[in-house]
Amino acid sequence: MDFRGLVLLFLAAAAIGCADAATKVEKKDSANMTKFMEMVYIKGGEFVYGYQGRPETMQKEEFVGRYGRVKPFYFDRYPVTIHLFKKFIRAKRRYSSDAEGFGYTYVFDEVVPREHKGDNDTKKLPYDVHMIRVQGADWRHPEGPNSNIKFRNNFPVVHMSWHDARAYCSWMKKRLPTEMEWEFAARGGIMDKRFPWGGRFQKKRANLWQGEFPEENLKEDGYKTLAPVDAYEAQNSYGLYDMLGNVWEWTSSMFKESNLPKRYQKEKYVLRGASYIDGHDSKVNTVARVTARKGLEPFYSAHHIGFRCATDMKTAERFHLRREEL
Numbered sequence: 001m002d003f004r005g006l007v008l009l010f011l012a013a014a015a016i017g018c019a020d021a022a023t024k025v026e027k028k029d030s031a032n033m034t035k036f037m038e039m040v041y042i043k044g045g046e047f048v049y050g051y052q053g054r055p056e057t058m059q060k061e062e063f064v065g066r067y068g069r070v071k072p073f074y075f076d077r078y079p080v081t082i083h084l085f086k087k088f089i090r091a092k093r094r095y096s097s098d099a100e101g102f103g104y105t106y107v108f109d110e111v112v113p114r115e116h117k118g119d120n121d122t123k124k125l126p127y128d129v130h131m132i133r134v135q136g137a138d139w140r141h142p143e144g145p146n147s148n149i150k151f152r153n154n155f156p157v158v159h160m161s162w163h164d165a166r167a168y169c170s171w172m173k174k175r176l177p178t179e180m181e182w183e184f185a186a187r188g189g190i191m192d193k194r195f196p197w198g199g200r201f202q203k204k205r206a207n208l209w210q211g212e213f214p215e216e217n218l219k220e221d222g223y224k225t226l227a228p229v230d231a232y233e234a235q236n237s238y239g240l241y242d243m244l245g246n247v248w249e250w251t252s253s254m255f256k257e258s259n260l261p262k263r264y265q266k267e268k269y270v271l272r273g274a275s276y277i278d279g280h281d282s283k284v285n286t287v288a289r290v291t292a293r294k295g296l297e298p299f300y301s302a303h304h305i306g307f308r309c310a311t312d313m314k315t316a317e318r319f320h321l322r323r324e325e326l
Contacts, residue, residue, distance in 0.1 A: 033083040033153060036229065039074040039311070040238050042184065047191050049183045051291045059287060061294045063258075070184045074316050075177060076308035078229040078241045079249060080160075080168060083153035085139065088168050098161035099138040099301045105159045106131035106302040107143055108277060110214055111225055116144045127294050128285070130214055130277060131302045139164075142226070142303060154228040156247045156306040162269045162298035165250045165307035177310035179253035179270045179293070186243040186272070186290045188236025194289040196236035196243050201280040205232055206245035206288070209277055213284040221245075225276050225303070242273075244288055247306035249273045255295025268295035275304035 050065040051058045058064070089095060099105035106125040109117070109132045116134050125131035136145030139159045142152075149155075162176075169175050177185070186196050193199040195206075203210065203220045207227040211218040222231065229242050236243065248271040255268040274288035286292050296305075 033081065036078045036081045036084060036154065038077040039316075040077050040185075040240060042070070042073050042075050042181075042238065044070040044072040044184070047184055047187070049180055049291075052192060053194075059292065061255075062291050068180050068184075070181055072313055073177075073181055074311045074313075075181070075185045075238075075240065076310070077239060079156040079247060079306045079308045080165075081153060081229055082139070082149050082155050082157045085157040085168060086153075088171055092167075092171065095167065097139055097159065097164045097301070098299050099159045102299075104133050104135045105137045106300075107134045107137050108225060108303050110217075111143050111303075113144060113146070116146075125300065125302050126296065128277070128302065128304070130285075131304070137303075154230060155226055156229050156242070158226065158247060158303055158306050159301040160250070160306055161301040162250050162296075164301070166252075168307075169309040172309060173315060174309035174311040176250055176252040176307065179251045179272065181310055182249070182251050182272045183290060185238060185240060186236070188238045188240065190236070195280075196240070196290060205235060207231065207242075207276045208245040208274070208288050209279045209284045213277070213279070223276065227276070244290065245274055245278070246276055247273070247304050248275050248294070250305070250307040255293075257295075266297060268297050270295055271305065277304060 046067065046069045048065045049068050051062040052065040055064075106128075109130050112132060112134055116136075117132065123133040134144050137143065137147075137159065139157050140149055141147050142149065142158055165176055187193070188196050190196075190198060195201060197205055204222070207221050207223055209217065210220045217224055221227070227246055229246070232241070234241055251270045251272055253270045255270045257265055271294050272292065274286050274292045278284060278286040278288045278292070280288055286294065
């Protein structure tokens with residue numbers, strides 16, 4: 001065998017070795033990601049949901065507290081991660097997210113490179129004017145066409161429309177939670193406090209904005225924008241993570257404009273949880289608390305919108321079957 005043959009043989013062996021190593025890493029990575037499929041059993045019961053503070057401090061989209069009852073259900077411990085959404089895409093090869101179909105979505109203007117802004121910085125997401133339209137952004141390219149999702153498997157999948165969230169949950173034999181279920185779970189058995197963990201804000205319990213928005217980000221929580229879904233300890237006694245901050249989460253409940261007649265209402269769905277551009281006080285966008293809410297049309301997606309799933313008792317067994325398949 002000549003020298004060229006030896007070189008080719010060496011390169012082939014090296015490639016096979018790298019492929020084997022990559023496969024081992026991928027398997028190990030998948031094993032580490034298993035915990036993100038966990039669901040928590042929520043017993044349910046009666047509670048007062050909605051805002052229970054002084055009327056003058058209630059946000060526009062919030063509503064006055066009212067009595068409700070929730071049946072027992074299962075709830076995702078974490079928001080759906082990039083790793084899990086990849087599995088969905090591999091299984092549903094023809095599926096394209098709404099952002100991919102439109103060719104654009106909305107990204108936080110502070111992380112968008114100047115060359116990708118152009119005239120699109122005048123096209124903003126309703127309710128969040130700092131989320132601007134970016135061509136080529138989607139769940140695979142969260143900050144724009146030149147970004148990627150390498151080393152982000154444990155981050156929440158973002159740029160998810162209501163349609164995308166529903167499609168994933170359906171594939172998992174689950175569903176989106178109702179707004180009432182979401183708040184019941186977020187409260188974690190504490191029925192009269194602002195935060196999932198209690199009445200006082202704690203800096204390193206949630207990914208929220210700290211500082212003068214948008215000029216100053218103190219990053220006291222450790223992150224500039226998005227954070228891994230397990231970056232902080234569980235936020236409440238139910239063992240749920242990331243209920244407050246990081247990303248807004250879709251629910252299955254319709255959002256109704258209180259000041260509009262029914263015939264003028266658009267199809268909108270409720271989002272809960274607030275995001276990394278929101279704060280615990282009124283100085284920053286939405287005031288992040290367990291009652292914070294807003295509504296968007298189902299095709300909208302953005303850099304701070306994700307979701308998690310729920311299921312009722314009757315279909316819980318199907319979830320375990322799906323988990324074994326994955």
